[in-house]
Amino acid sequence: MGDWVWDGGRPSIDLLNTVRERVSHPRETLRTPDDLARWLSEAELLDAGEPDAADLTAARRLRTAIDALAFSSPSEDDVAVVNAMAAEAPRGPRLAMRAGRVVAAPPEWSARGALGRIAVDAIDLLTGDELLRVCAADDCGVRFADRSPARNRQWCSMRRCGNRMKARRHYAAARTT
Numbered sequence: 717m718g719d720w721v722w723d724g725g726r727p728s729i730d731l732l733n734t735v736r737e738r739v740s741h742p743r744e745t746l747r748t749p750d751d752l753a754r755w756l757s758e759a760e761l762l763d764a765g766e767p768d769a770a771d772l773t774a775a776r777r778l779r780t781a782i783d784a785l786a787f788s789s790p791s792e793d794d795v796a797v798v799n800a801m802a803a804e805a806p807r808g809p810r811l812a813m814r815a816g817r818v819v820a821a822p823p824e825w826s827a828r829g830a831l832g833r834i835a836v837d838a839i840d841l842l843t844g845d846e847l848l849r850v851c852a853a854d855d856c857g858v859r860f861a862d863r864s865p866a867r868n869r870q871w872c873s874m875r876r877c878g879n880r881m882k883a884r885r886h887y888a889a890a891r892t893t
Contacts, residue, residue, distance in 0.1 A: 720745060720755060723873045725861035727759055728838035729848070731779050732786075738857030746775060756830045767827035774801065775831055782838045786848050787859070798835050798842075805832030853877035 724730040726739040734755060736743045746752050749767045752775055756762035767775075780799035806829045812821035821892055825833070841848070851872035860874035871877040 718845055720758065721858050721872065722759075723858060723860055723876075725863060726837055726841055726846075727761065727834045728782055728841050728857050729861055730759060731775070731834050732783050732859045734779065735857075737855070740855050746772060746779075748772070752827065756827060759828035759830075761833060762825050762827060765824075766825040769828065771827040774828070778835060778838075782835075782842075783859075785838070785842055787850065798838055801831050801835035802839055804828045804830065805836045834859075850876050853881050 719736060720730070721733040721736070722730055724733050726842065732892070734745045736745055746755060749769055750768040751770050752772050753762065756767065758882065770782050777797050781794040784794045804863070809820040812819055847867050849860055849862045849869065850856075851858045852870040853872070856872055856877050858877075860869070860872050861868040871881065
């Protein structure tokens with residue numbers, strides 16, 4: 717099981733956070749198609765089909781493109797990657813017959829469809845007014861959407877980096893007195 721972080725606030729940011737220890741020693745958590753299947757399942761984005769090596773490559777390319785568009789120097793290639801994946805997103809509910817009645821049936825979320833939903837989420841994120849941040853802990857690097865009322869959130873999570881950094885400051889102050 718991967719050590720995934722779900723503090724991003726959106727699926728597109730949670731995908732970015734599948735690279736752990738980004739600041740010190742970047743570590744890939746989506747190493748195999750099975751890892752991608754587990755991540756998509758835990759993100760509640762996959763209920764049909766199993767990802768293959770091509771889907772894993774697509775997920776990593778999408779993650780790199782979103783990160784570049786949000787946090788570094790975007791390129792036309794990054795835009796093209798996100799747009800191509802967004803085109804793979806299922807188009808919403810469809811009709812089905814059940815017990816002689818017409819009902820709405822949700823689309824099946826294949827791996828490509830799930831990545832498409834993430835790309836659509838990234839488009840909404842990148843063109844909206846949400847504030848994107850990187851955790852202020854010098855050894856973290858987790859990305860998140862700052863939805864705090866004052867728009868001044870610093871840590872990916874208070875239970876992880878926030879408490880750790882506050883404890884470090886407290887112990888440093890205690891040692892100097």
